[in-house]
Amino acid sequence: MGRKVIITCAVTGAIHTPSMSAALPVTPAEIAEAAIGAAEAGAAIVHLHARNPVTGQPDQTPEAFLPFLKVIKQRSNCVVNLTTGGAPTMQVAERVRPAATFKPEVASLNMGSMNFGLFGMLNRFKDFKHPWEQAYLANKDILFRNTFADIEYVISTLSAVGTRFEFECYDTAHLYNLAHFLERGLVKAPLFVQTVFGLLGGIGAHPDDVMHMKRTADRLFGDAYVWSVLGAGRNQLPIAAMSAAMGGNVRVGLEDSLWAGPGRLAESNAQQVRLARQIIEGLGLAVASPDEARQMLALKGGDTLAV
Numbered sequence: 001m002g003r004k005v006i007i008t009c010a011v012t013g014a015i016h017t018p019s020m021s022a023a024l025p026v027t028p029a030e031i032a033e034a035a036i037g038a039a040e041a042g043a044a045i046v047h048l049h050a051r052n053p054v055t056g057q058p059d060q061t062p063e064a065f066l067p068f069l070k071v072i073k074q075r076s077n078c079v080v081n082l083t084t085g086g087a088p089t090m091q092v093a094e095r096v097r098p099a100a101t102f103k104p105e106v107a108s109l110n111m112g113s114m115n116f117g118l119f120g121m122l123n124r125f126k127d128f129k130h131p132w133e134q135a136y137l138a139n140k141d142i143l144f145r146n147t148f149a150d151i152e153y154v155i156s157t158l159s160a161v162g163t164r165f166e167f168e169c170y171d172t173a174h175l176y177n178l179a180h181f182l183e184r185g186l187v188k189a190p191l192f193v194q195t196v197f198g199l200l201g202g203i204g205a206h207p208d209d210v211m212h213m214k215r216t217a218d219r220l221f222g223d224a225y226v227w228s229v230l231g232a233g234r235n236q237l238p239i240a241a242m243s244a245a246m247g248g249n250v251r252v253g254l255e256d257s258l259w260a261g262p263g264r265l266a267e268s269n270a271q272q273v274r275l276a277r278q279i280i281e282g283l284g285l286a287v288a289s290p291d292e293a294r295q296m297l298a299l300k301g302g303d304t305l306a307v
Contacts, residue, residue: 004288005280006249006296008166008194008228009038010047011269013255014087015118017133018056020125021258021265027053028067032075034269035068038253039078041273044293046072047081047108047166047253050098055130058087060094062101069102069307077290079297080305081106081166084154088116088144096154103161103306105299106192109154111167111174116142117200144201151177155186162300168194168230170202172216179220189224192297193217194251197239198232205235210242226296233257236272241279249288252276 011034012025025034028050035046050064051057065082072080082104086095099107118137128134158165165187169175175195181187195213198205203213210229217225228249231239236257240250252272260266260275277287288296 006288007043008045008251009043010253010255014058019128026056032068032071037270039076041270042277042287044290045079060086065098080104092150109165110146115201116144170196191225196230198235
């Protein structure tokens with residue numbers, strides 16, 4: 001296969017709140033349309049969270065995922081990636097339930113505990129429609145728990161049903177944690193390593209930070225991994241460009257950034273995918289199809305999604 005770049009689109013997440021952007025999908029119908037639109041724009045993988053359709057709060061019950069998963073499976077060949085991160089305030093047994101229920105091709109897996117600071121967003125966003133939003137963002141006491149026991153629990157639960165992982169690594173230590181599980185034989189190559197930049201509590205978004213994470217992953221994993229990047233907020237597209245130019249893959253979406261340019265809110269997830277695609281194709285590269293991504297990541301196939 002020639003050089004192809006996988007675009008992942010994370011369409012809603014659990015970081016941004018509904019009052020921040022009218023484009024943020026909240027209802028099952030909105031999440032389904034956002035995922036399908038992103039796939040049609042060029043995303044091979046859609047990374048999915050669920051929300052309460054009235055309040056927009058993160059909802060990690062399998063019942064909240066089922067309506068949009070049914071629609072996505074019927075209308076798109078994209079790779080479905082379900083979160084096991086949920087929201088950073090949730091416990092791992094709650095977070096893993098949707099993936100354990102629906103057995104997707106890919107599930108995200110956070111590779112270490114960390115401080116999780118969202119309160120900086122209150123410098124920009126002041127007015128909120130729902131009472132929970134401001135308190136959620138203002139919390140300076142969030143410890144996103146991902147202990148070795150938690151990680152092993154997710155690996156054992158989902159490996160049993162053939163689900164592979166998007167290993168989310170927010171700092172250098174997370175790469176070493178992943179190397180530990182690889183050495184023990186609990187995870188297998190090819191590792192899909194998503195290095196995360198620019199979120200308060202994790203590594204920064206300077207080009208030196210990107211290079212450091214890439215060098216470390218190269219040294220630890222050699223040719224046993226597929227590299228992708230996630231840049232938070234305004235860092236999304238600059239870091240995507242770095243990754244594509246350096247042989248990596250990219251993740252975009254309204255989970256990670258609400259923006260399509262300086263001071264310009266994105267109109268949709270699909271718009272962000274198109275912007276990433278322009279960068280990739282401008283470098284003379286091609287975007288991977290869902291089936292090409294399946295081959296690159298050794299996935300089990302979309303027909304296995306249990307909806």
